[in-house]
Amino acid sequence: MFEVRSDEPKYAFLWDKETKAKNQYGDSIELAPDTSDLHGVSLNINNDAAVGDNPNRYKQHGFYLNADNCIGCHACEAACSEKNDNPAHISFRSVGFVEGGTYPEYQRLNISMACNHCDDPVCLKGCPTRAYTKYAEYGAVLQDPDICFGCGYCTWVCPYNAPQLDPVKGEVSKCNMCVDRLEVGLKPACVSACLGNALDFGVIENVPDNREQSKTEIPGFPTTEITHPNIRFQQTRQTNREMTRTDSMPLKYHKDEDKGQYKSVVDEKHGVERQWNWASLLITHESSHVIFTLTTQAILGAFLMLVIGHVIENELILAIQSSSAYLPLLGVMNGLLMIGLYKLNMHLGKPHRFYRGFYNLRHSPVSREIAGVSLFFTSLLGFTFFSFLEMNLLVGMFAILGVISGPLGLFYMYKLYRIKARPFWDHWQTASSFVGTCLSLGALVIGLGVLISSDMSSALVNDLLVLLLVGLLLETAGHIAHARDLKKGVGEGAASWHQQVTLFGWPYMISNGLLAVSILTTIWLLALPTSIILWCTLVMALLSTAVIRRSLFFALVIPTTMPGAFFWKNKGFEQHAKDTGLAKMQQVGVAYEAHRTFNIKELLLTIKETSMKEAVDQVKSIFIWKEVK
Numbered sequence: 001m002f003e004v005r006s007d008e009p010k011y012a013f014l015w016d017k018e019t020k021a022k023n024q025y026g027d028s029i030e031l032a033p034d035t036s037d038l039h040g041v042s043l044n045i046n047n048d049a050a051v052g053d054n055p056n057r058y059k060q061h062g063f064y065l066n067a068d069n070c071i072g073c074h075a076c077e078a079a080c081s082e083k084n085d086n087p088a089h090i091s092f093r094s095v096g097f098v099e100g101g102t103y104p105e106y107q108r109l110n111i112s113m114a115c116n117h118c119d120d121p122v123c124l125k126g127c128p129t130r131a132y133t134k135y136a137e138y139g140a141v142l143q144d145p146d147i148c149f150g151c152g153y154c155t156w157v158c159p160y161n162a163p164q165l166d167p168v169k170g171e172v173s174k175c176n177m178c179v180d181r182l183e184v185g186l187k188p189a190c191v192s193a194c195l196g197n198a199l200d201f202g203v204i205e206n207v208p209d210n211r212e213q214s215k216t217e218i219p220g221f222p223t224t225e226i227t228h229p230n231i232r233f234q235q236t237r238q239t240n241r242e243m244t245r246t247d248s249m250p251l252k253y254h255k256d257e258d259k260g261q262y263k264s265v266v267d268e269k270h271g272v273e274r275q276w277n278w279a280s281l282l283i284t285h286e287s288s289h290v291i292f293t294l295t296t297q298a299i300l301g302a303f304l305m306l307v308i309g310h311v312i313e314n315e316l317i318l319a320i321q322s323s324s325a326y327l328p329l330l331g332v333m334n335g336l337l338m339i340g341l342y343k344l345n346m347h348l349g350k351p352h353r354f355y356r357g358f359y360n361l362r363h364s365p366v367s368r369e370i371a372g373v374s375l376f377f378t379s380l381l382g383f384t385f386f387s388f389l390e391m392n393l394l395v396g397m398f399a400i401l402g403v404i405s406g407p408l409g410l411f412y413m414y415k416l417y418r419i420k421a422r423p424f425w426d427h428w429q430t431a432s433s434f435v436g437t438c439l440s441l442g443a444l445v446i447g448l449g450v451l452i453s454s455d456m457s458s459a460l461v462n463d464l465l466v467l468l469l470v471g472l473l474l475e476t477a478g479h480i481a482h483a484r485d486l487k488k489g490v491g492e493g494a495a496s497w498h499q500q501v502t503l504f505g506w507p508y509m510i511s512n513g514l515l516a517v518s519i520l521t522t523i524w525l526l527a528l529p530t531s532i533i534l535w536c537t538l539v540m541a542l543l544s545t546a547v548i549r550r551s552l553f554f555a556l557v558i559p560t561t562m563p564g565a566f567f568w569k570n571k572g573f574e575q576h577a578k579d580t581g582l583a584k585m586q587q588v589g590v591a592y593e594a595h596r597t598f599n600i601k602e603l604l605l606t607i608k609e610t611s612m613k614e615a616v617d618q619v620k621s622i623f624i625w626k627e628v629k
Contacts (some may be wrong), residue, residue: 001048002180010294012192014185016056016203023060023205025218025228027119032058032136036137044136045180052183054197061177061190062117062204062230066211067218068237069198070110072097072565077191080114083178089591090164090177093190095158096563098220098253100240109239111220112199112256112442113562114190115162115175116229117141117388122421123154123163128366129356131172139204139230140177148172149356150349153366159222159421159560160229161569166565167591170349204230212236219243219262221252221558226420244269247564248572250495266498274505280575281507282547288347294441294550295340296373297434299333300406301442303380305467307399316460320449329449330384337377365416376402410434424495427485432478433553437469437546440518442541451535461529469522472542476515479549492558500556507548514545540542 024028032038042049048122072095080086080093093114100105117134121141124132131147132154134140143154143163150170154163163174178188186192200208202253207214213234216224220243221233244252244267252267309317320326328610345354357370379402386394417425443464450461486497499510521538528534565572567588574590577583583590 001045001050001052002178002186004184005276006019009192011197012186014054014056014164014182014187014202015208016206017205018206019056019059020205023119023228023230024214025119025224026226027060029060029204030058031060031139036136038136038154038547039403040286040313043135043179043183045183050183052185052417053471054182057138058136059204060117060204060230061182062139062232063114064200064202064208064211064214064232065112065234066198066200067109067111067233067235069196070095070112071196071198072108072110072615073195075192075193076112076199078190080175084173087166087168087591088586088589089168090173091568091589092162092173093605094161094562094564094569096220096245096247096565098243098245098563101244107237107239109219109235109237109243110198111218111623112190112194113160113175113231115141115262116160116227116231117175117177117215118229118577119229120226120228122157122227125363126153126366126416127155127273128153128358128364128370129353129359130359135179137629138177138179138182140179140182142176142179143172143174145169145171145173147354147356148349149351151347151357151366152349153364153416156559157419157421159226161562165349167349172349180364204232205339205462207232217261219255220245220563222421222562226560245290245563246566247570249558249561251492251558251563255324263588264495266308266494268498270344270502272502274501274509275503276506278507281504281551281555283346284551284555287551288343289554290547291338291549292347293434294437294546295336296413297410297437298441298445299340299380300376300410301335301438301440301471302445303376303383303402303406303442303462304331305442306437307403310399315461316450316463320446321458324569325449325452327384328452329446330380330387332449333445334384337380341373341377355615365412369409369416370413372405372412374409375405376409379405410438421560423489423491423560424486424496424559425553427482428495429478429482432474436471436473436475437550439474440468440542441471441546443468443471444539448539451532459612462526465522465529469526472519473523475549479515492560496556496558499558500552504552504555508552509547509553511545514541514548518545585595 015338042053070107070549074095077091077093077095081091084092086092093112095110095112097108098108099106099108117140121132121134123143123309124134128151129147130148133142133144145537148171150165150172152165152172154172155165157517163172165172181188187201191199202208205214211234213236215233215235218233219239220234241255242252243262248270250266250267250269253262254265255262261332306317310321320329345351348354358367360367361371362368379398382398383395383402386398414431418429420426447461447464447468450464483497486493518538518541519536525534525538562569567573574583576591577588582588
């Protein structure tokens with residue numbers, strides 16, 4: 001276990017004596033009754049079988065921050081990173097701040113934040129690999145990086161920036177409450193290092209000596225309703241009615257005088273002019289999700305149309321299935337879905353551990369989505385193979401399996417984006433967009449098959465165009481309602497809307513225009529269903545608006561995140577560091593998220609001038625995360 005120094009100061013030891021039964025959320029502080037089998041079980045810290053003798057070992061512990069005392073020295077960050085041997089770009093604890101007023105009445109409120117070891121940890125339920133566990137010992141939510149395969153979903157659902165995705169190692173890690181120190185009666189390293197006596201730790205709801213408040217929220221802290229976090233605050237100094245963030249997030253906080261609480265509102269700090277920003281929209285870490293969701297939804301829609309159309313004996317579908325274009329169409333559908341699944345898998349930090357995505361089918365919508373889509377892909381493969389062999393019984397069996405698994409995968413694809421910590425996604429428009437894409441792109445895929453088949457009757461295409469039009473209108477209705485609700489709302493959702501019409505204003509307007517062109521072209525095609533020019537126009541307009549809108553879906557989301565500082569946890573500074581080359585300096589704490597570019601000429605030169613071993617090492621380096629040189 002952790003070795004206690006002989007000169008350990010008194011303030012570094014846990015101080016709890018009496019404790020309460022319930023916390024402020026009504027949850028029990030006692031996590032394991034005396035009769036529980038959990039008592040006396042070792043945590044096997046560093047393979048040590050000893051059991052700590054803390055009398056409060058099975059009660060929920062948490063952090064206490066006296067914001068009046070925090071001076072923003074970042075000693076807690078340094079102590080945490082030193083103890084956990086974190087690289088410069090990873091920090092389990094970070095200090096951000098909000099500020100208000102003007103000189104000479106300027107004031108700043110510092111907030112030191114790590115994992116809050118919540119009563120209802122959404123990271124645990126969301127993680128598809130079951131890398132998270134909430135222990136009865138101290139109520140610690142612990143995460144095993146070795147089990148994690150680097151999907152990053154826990155970083156999406158957590159409102160407090162606690163899980164940290166390391167792009168170099170391809171895995172997530174986070175604050176572990178320093179349970180090794182707790183077992184020997186010591187407070188976490190960050191608490192012991194605090195210079196201003198601002199940070200404390202103990203059984204939750206126990207207020208330290210010389211403290212008079214135990215608040216669950218302060219300005220800049222996200223709502224506690226999502227996870228019931230185990231952190232309490234004191235903040236007695238009067239703060240301004242408006243507190244702003246120094247990071248690049250377009251948010252500030254207004255005080256509700258009636259309730260005495262702060263709510264987040266839009267901060268137009270970056271202006272209101274429309275911008276382009278194509279590169280930061282289309283070339284991002286989430287581009288793989290764009291490709292995966294669009295291809296999966298398109299192929300699912302096409303598959304359902306083929307199967308259901310066959311069952312109801314739709315003339316167009318029967319004509320396609322009897323044509324020479326049918327098997328090539330199925331082959332294209334398999335290829336597109338395979339590309340989407342490949343891009344999704346390679347998006348993982350550890351792609352070779354993809355099978356771990358099935359570990360948490362009980363709780364995680366990600367696991368359920370992976371299971372549903374994987375089963376659908378298997379169904380499509382079987383459906384195609386036995387259609388080629390004309391084994392109709394097996395074709396029917398795989399068709400039934402696909403009709404069940406495909407919509408199930410789509411449903412959980414929708415559910416995994418209904419995240420309370422990301423208000424831009426937490427809207428029914430997500431469902432209308434996904435279903436609309438199934439109809440529009442699915443019909444487009446079959447429509448291209450119709451074009452290949454010269455023996456198709458133009459009159460039969462109308463049914464297909466009607467489905468395509470319904471999908472486009474459904475998407476349009478969702479987008480209109482989404483925009484209306486975001487403009488009326490406050491907080492992170494409204495901030496996402498603000499960025500949509502400013503930071504990505506021109507791509508947003510172009511996508512609206514292309515959507516209108518797609519709708520009008522589809523209506524025109526109902527009158528001229530065999531017009532090649534109209535079909536080509538529809539293909540280009542529909543694919544373009546689908547890619548732009550789905551890219552906006554990922555680029556615009558603003559989480560209910562903690563405020564950053566000017567340099568640290570500031571997306572604006574991170575981008576500046578990459579643009580200017582500062583990111584090459586490890587101490588800046590900004591890691592490039594890009595693979596090293598493969599250069600065959602450089603490889604051949606290496607073989608010629610050095611050795612085959614060094615050349616092999618160079619090839620290996622392509623497949624791990626590296627800084628761009």
